[in-house]
Amino acid sequence: MASSSARADTFPKLLMRNAVLYGDLPALRHKYLGIWQTWTWAEVAEIVRAYAQGLHDLGLRHGDTIAIIGTNRPKLYWSMMAAQCLGAIPVPVYADSVAEEMVYVLEHAGVTMAAVQDQEQVDKIFSVADRLPALKAVLYDWGRGLRDYEDDRLHSIDSLIIEGRTHFQKDPRSVTALNDLIDQGKGSDVSVILYTSGTTGRSKGVMLSAERCIAAADDSVAFDHLDENDQVLAYLPLAWVGDHYMNYAQGLVAGFCMACPESTDTVEQDLREIGPSFYFAPPRVFENLLTRVTIRMEDAGSFKRWLFNTFIGIAKRYGEDILNGKSVPLGGRLLYALGNLLVYAPLKNVLGFSRIRVGYTAGEAIGPELFSFYRSLGMNLKQLYGQTEAFLYVTVQPDGEIRADTVGPLAPHVEIKLTESGEVLFKSPGMFLGYFKDDERTAETLTDDGFIKTGDAGFFEPESGHLKIIDRAKDVGKLKSGALFPPKYVENKLKFFPNIKEAVLFGDGQDYATCFINIDLTAVGNWAERNNVSYASYQELAGHPDVYAMIADHVTETNRSLAREPLMAGAQIKRFLILHKELDADDGELTRTQKVRRGFIAERYAPLIGALYNGTELADITTEVTFEDGRKGSISARVRISDCPVFTPNIGKAA
Amino acid sequence: MSATDHSIRKGEVLLAVDQVSLSFGGVKAITDVSFDIRKGEIRAIIGPNGAGKTSMLNVINGFYHPQQGRITFKGQTRSKMRPSVAASQGIARTFQNVALFKGMSTLDNIMSGRTLKMNSNFFWQCLRHGPAMAEEIRHREFVEDIIDFLEIQAIRKVPVGKLPYGLQKRVELGRALAMEPDLLLLDEPMAGMNLEEKEDMSRFIIDVNTQYGTTIALIEHDMGVVMDLSDRVVVLEYGRKLADGTPDEVKADQNVIDAYLGVAH
Numbered sequence: 037m038a039s040s041s042a043r044a045d046t047f048p049k050l051l052m053r054n055a056v057l058y059g060d061l062p063a064l065r066h067k068y069l070g071i072w073q074t075w076t077w078a079e080v081a082e083i084v085r086a087y088a089q090g091l092h093d094l095g096l097r098h099g100d101t102i103a104i105i106g107t108n109r110p111k112l113y114w115s116m117m118a119a120q121c122l123g124a125i126p127v128p129v130y131a132d133s134v135a136e137e138m139v140y141v142l143e144h145a146g147v148t149m150a151a152v153q154d155q156e157q158v159d160k161i162f163s164v165a166d167r168l169p170a171l172k173a174v175l176y177d178w179g180r181g182l183r184d185y186e187d188d189r190l191h192s193i194d195s196l197i198i199e200g201r202t203h204f205q206k207d208p209r210s211v212t213a214l215n216d217l218i219d220q221g222k223g224s225d226v227s228v229i230l231y232t233s234g235t236t237g238r239s240k241g242v243m244l245s246a247e248r249c250i251a252a253a254d255d256s257v258a259f260d261h262l263d264e265n266d267q268v269l270a271y272l273p274l275a276w277v278g279d280h281y282m283n284y285a286q287g288l289v290a291g292f293c294m295a296c297p298e299s300t301d302t303v304e305q306d307l308r309e310i311g312p313s314f315y316f317a318p319p320r321v322f323e324n325l326l327t328r329v330t331i332r333m334e335d336a337g338s339f340k341r342w343l344f345n346t347f348i349g350i351a352k353r354y355g356e357d358i359l360n361g362k363s364v365p366l367g368g369r370l371l372y373a374l375g376n377l378l379v380y381a382p383l384k385n386v387l388g389f390s391r392i393r394v395g396y397t398a399g400e401a402i403g404p405e406l407f408s409f410y411r412s413l414g415m416n417l418k419q420l421y422g423q424t425e426a427f428l429y430v431t432v433q434p435d436g437e438i439r440a441d442t443v444g445p446l447a448p449h450v451e452i453k454l455t456e457s458g459e460v461l462f463k464s465p466g467m468f469l470g471y472f473k474d475d476e477r478t479a480e481t482l483t484d485d486g487f488i489k490t491g492d493a494g495f496f497e498p499e500s501g502h503l504k505i506i507d508r509a510k511d512v513g514k515l516k517s518g519a520l521f522p523p524k525y526v527e528n529k530l531k532f533f534p535n536i537k538e539a540v541l542f543g544d545g546q547d548y549a550t551c552f553i554n555i556d557l558t559a560v561g562n563w564a565e566r567n568n569v570s571y572a573s574y575q576e577l578a579g580h581p582d583v584y585a586m587i588a589d590h591v592t593e594t595n596r597s598l599a600r601e602p603l604m605a606g607a608q609i610k611r612f613l614i615l616h617k618e619l620d621a622d623d624g625e626l627t628r629t630q631k632v633r634r635g636f637i638a639e640r641y642a643p644l645i646g647a648l649y650n651g652t653e654l655a656d657i658t659t660e661v662t663f664e665d666g667r668k669g670s671i672s673a674r675v676r677i678s679d680c681p682v683f684t685p686n687i688g689k690a691a
Numbered sequence: 692m693s694a695t696d697h698s699i700r701k702g703e704v705l706l707a708v709d710q711v712s713l714s715f716g717g718v719k720a721i722t723d724v725s726f727d728i729r730k731g732e733i734r735a736i737i738g739p740n741g742a743g744k745t746s747m748l749n750v751i752n753g754f755y756h757p758q759q760g761r762i763t764f765k766g767q768t769r770s771k772m773r774p775s776v777a778a779s780q781g782i783a784r785t786f787q788n789v790a791l792f793k794g795m796s797t798l799d800n801i802m803s804g805r806t807l808k809m810n811s812n813f814f815w816q817c818l819r820h821g822p823a824m825a826e827e828i829r830h831r832e833f834v835e836d837i838i839d840f841l842e843i844q845a846i847r848k849v850p851v852g853k854l855p856y857g858l859q860k861r862v863e864l865g866r867a868l869a870m871e872p873d874l875l876l877l878d879e880p881m882a883g884m885n886l887e888e889k890e891d892m893s894r895f896i897i898d899v900n901t902q903y904g905t906t907i908a909l910i911e912h913d914m915g916v917v918m919d920l921s922d923r924v925v926v927l928e929y930g931r932k933l934a935d936g937t938p939d940e941v942k943a944d945q946n947v948i949d950a951y952l953g954v955a956h
Contacts, residue, residue: 069835070847180840181898301845665890 045223090196106153223247241472252466307388355412427466513544519606711760804869
C-alpha cells in the first residue's frame with residue numbers, strides 16, 4: 037500500500053489507482069429514497085472523469101478555485117475530485133454560514149465556480165453574486181425549486197457529467213487529454229484550501245498540498261491499520277479539516293468506503309445502519325449521546341434501570357482494564373462478558389458503534405467520565421490533538437496508551453517544541469504551505485526555523501511523554517492575586533455536568549473568577565418534566581430558582597475539585613449567572629465549529645459582567661438575536677446572579 | 692415567483708362552483724356562491740371565522756351536499772358528490788385538525804394515501820407476496836419520493852402521534868400528495884405553527900405547485916401567507932362571496948377592507 041500510494045502524489049492519481057486496485061469494492065454510499073445506493077471505485081473514477089471533462093468544457097482550469105458548499109453528498113465529493121483532476125483547487129465552505137459570512141470566503145478565495153447542494157445555497161450565492169465578479173458557474177446537486185431559475189450560470193452536476201460523457205464519445209482524443217492532465221498534476225501544487233472556522237477573528241485560508249496531505253494520511257492509515265475493507269460515515273462539515281482528512285484523504289489513501297447520510301437529521305439512524313469501523317466525533321457528539329442514553333434510562337422501567345446501572349458499574353470497574361490488556365480477575369471477566377451480552381453490545385448496536393475498530397475524538401477536551409464510559413463499553417476511543425495547519429495530526433494516542441486527560445505522544449514524523457511561555461510549536465508531514473493571499477499572517481504563524489505556532493499552551497507529562505493542553509496561550513491569564521487563570525480548563529470541568537451545555541469564564545485581571553452558564557435544554561428539560569417544574573421557554577427555565585440551586589451545586593463541586601489542584605485553586609468561581617438565551621453561532625457568539633468566542637461575548641454582555649463584579653443580585657440585559665432566515669429581533673431579560681462558596685486549597689486531599 | 696406570474700399560469704377551469712347554497716336547518720352556511728379554480732393555480736379561500744370556508748371545502752370534496760347549485764369538476768357536472776368519488780377522481784385534502792392514524796408510522800400513513808392506487812387483489816395483499824409485493828415496492832418508491840420531497844426522512848419510522856404538530860401537518864400533506872391529486876384542498880395548513888414552520892410549509896406548498904403542477908385550494912387565516920402564496924383569492928363573509936381576484940385586487944377591495952377592519956355605522 038505505502039509503495040503504491042507513494043507513486044500517486046495527488047488525489048486524482050489515487051482515485052485512478054483505487055479504480056484499478058479495488059475496482060469492484062464500494063467507494064461511496066449514499067442513502068437515497070430510503071435505500072443505500074453504492075458506487076464502486078471504478079464507477080466513481082468513471083463519473084469523476086466525465087465530470088472533470090464537463091468542468092473543463094465550462095472553463096475550469098489549473099489554479100482556479102471552486103467553492104464546495106453543502107452537506108456530505110457524493111456529488112460534492114466528486115466535485116472536489118473532478119476539480120483536482122484539472123488542477124483546480126476546491127474550497128469547501130461551511131454550508132450553514134449565512135450569505136454574509138460566506139461571501140467573505142468566496143471573495144477572498146476568488147472562486148470562479150461553486151458546486152452547491154440545493155436551492156438554499158444557490159439563493160445565497162446569487163444574493164451576493166455582485167461581489168463575486170469572477171463567478172462563471174454555479175453547479176447544483178439537487179434541483180428542487182430551481183426549475184424556474186433563469187440564469188445562464190446555473191448547471192446541474194448531473195448534466196455536466198452527461199455532457200462530459202458525450203464529449204468523450206464524440207472526441208476520443210479528449211480521454212487521453214484528460215489522462216495527461218491528471219498525470220501532469222503535481223503533488224507540490226495546492227490541493228485544497230480549507231478556511232479556518234475563525235475562533236480568533238476573520239477566517240484564514242489554509243493551503244494544503246497534495247503530497248503533504250497524502251504523506252500525512254499514509255502515516256495515520258498505517259498507524260491505525262486502515263484498509264479497503266473499512267467503512268466510515270461522512271457526516272462532519274466538508275469545510276472542516278476533520279472531514280477532509282479522516283474521510284476524504286484517508287479514504288482515497290486506504291481505499292475504504294465513505295457513506296453519506298440521507299440528511300443531516302438522520303445521521304444517528306444512518307450510523308446505526310452503516311455501523312462504521314472507523315469513527316470520528318467531537319466530544320460534543322459523545323456527550324449528547326450519553327445525555328440521551330441517560331435520559332432514556334431514567335424513563336425506563338425499574339428492572340431495566342437496575343440492569344443498566346449494575347452492569348455499567350461492572351464495566352466501569354473492569355472494562356477499561358480489559359480493553360487496555362491489563363490483568364483482570366476471572367470473575368470480573370465473566371461478569372463483563374455477561375454485561376456485554378445483556379447491556380454493552382445491545383447499547384453499542386443502538387448507537388451504531390458495534391463495529392468500531394478505531395474511534396477518535398478531538399477538538400475540545402473530553403470529560404474523563406465521558407471518555408471512560410465509552411471505553412469501558414469496549415469501544416477503542418482515542419484522542420488526538422491537531423490543527424488545520426498541520427493537516428490534522430500533531431499528537432495521537434496509540435492503542436494501549438489511552439488517557440482522558442492527555443492528547444497523547446507525538447504522531448509519526450511530527451516534531452514538537454515548547455516555547456518558554458509554554459506555547460506548542462510543531463512540524464508535521466502534512467503541514468500547510470501558507471495562508472492563501474496572506475503572507476503576513478503566514479509569517480506570523482511560522483517561526484524562523486519553520487515550526488508552526490499553535491497558539492495553545494501545553495506541557496509534556498514527564499513520566500509518559502504525553503502532551504497536555506491547558507488552553508489557548510493568549511487566554512491563560514492571571515487574577516489580581518497573581519494566581520493562574522486558565523478559563524477553558526475550568527469551563528471544561530463545568531461542561532462535564534450534563535446539565536451544563538456551555539460555560540464562559542471571566543476573571544483575567546480581576547479579583548476573582550466568575551462565570552456565565554448555559555443550561556442544556558434536553559437534560560434540564562427532562563429533569564423539569566420529572567420534577568413537575570413547568571416552563572414555557574428556555575428563558576423561563578434558565579431563571580427558575582430550582583435550576584439555579586442545581587447549577588450552584590455543580591459550580592460548588594467544580595470549586596471543590598479545583599481546590600485540590602494547587603496550580604488551579606485560585607480560579608475557583610465566586611459568582612455565576614445563567615444566561616437567558618443559548619449562545620448561538622448565528623449571533624456570532626460561537627464559531628461555526630461551536631467554540632465560544634470569549635471576547636465577543638464579553639463585549640456583548642458587558643452589563644452582566646459588570647454585575648458579576650459589583651455585588652448586585654439582579655441585572656438587566658437586552659441582546660439582539662438573529663433568526664435562521666437572517667432577520668433580527670431582540671430579547672430582554674432580568675438575570676439573577678448567584679454566589680458560590682470557595683474552598684481553601686488543600687494539596688493532595690479531597691475537600 | 693408567486694404573485695407575478697399568475698396571468699401566465701391561468702389554465703382551463705378545473706373546478707367550478709356555481710351558485711351553491713348550503714344550510715343546516717335554519718342556519719345558512721353558504722349562500723349563492725360561485726367561483727372557479729383553474730388548472731395549476733394556487734387558489735385561496737379566506738374570510739373571518741364562520742364565513743363558511745371549511746363548509747365550502749367540504750362541499751367541494753363531497754362531504755356536504757349543497758341544497759342548491761352545481762359543482763363541475765373536470766367538465767363533469769353534478770350536484771352531489773360522495774367523498775369516495777371525489778377522492779377517486781383526484782381530489783385530496785388535509786384537515787384543520789390533523790386527521791392521521793396516530794399509532795402508525797409516518798411511512799405507513801403516507802402509504803395509506805396510495806390505497807386507491809392499489810390494484811392487486813385481496814388474496815395477494817393478505818399474503819404480501821407475488822403481485823402484491825411488486826406493487827408495494829412501486830408504491831413505496833413513490834412514497835419515498837414524497838418523504839424526500841418533504842424532508843421528513845428522519846421521522847420515516849416514527850409513529851405520528853409522537854411527532855410535534857408542525858411535522859404532523861407535513862405528514863398529512865404527504866399523505867394527500869400520495870394520492871397524486873389533480874386538486875389538493877388544504878384546510879388551514881399553517882394553523883398553530885410558528886414562523887419557521889410556516890415558512891417551511893409555504894415553501895412546500897409552492898414547491899408542490901411548481902414541481903408536480905398540482906392545483907391547490909387552501910384556506911388560511913394568516914393574511915401575509917395567503918397574499919404571498921396564492922394566485923387568486925376568493926373572500927367569503929357570512930356565507931356570501933365578498934370579493935374574488937388577485938391578491939392585489941382583493942387587498943384594494945373596499946368590501947374586504949370593511950369586513951376585516953370594521954366599518955363605521
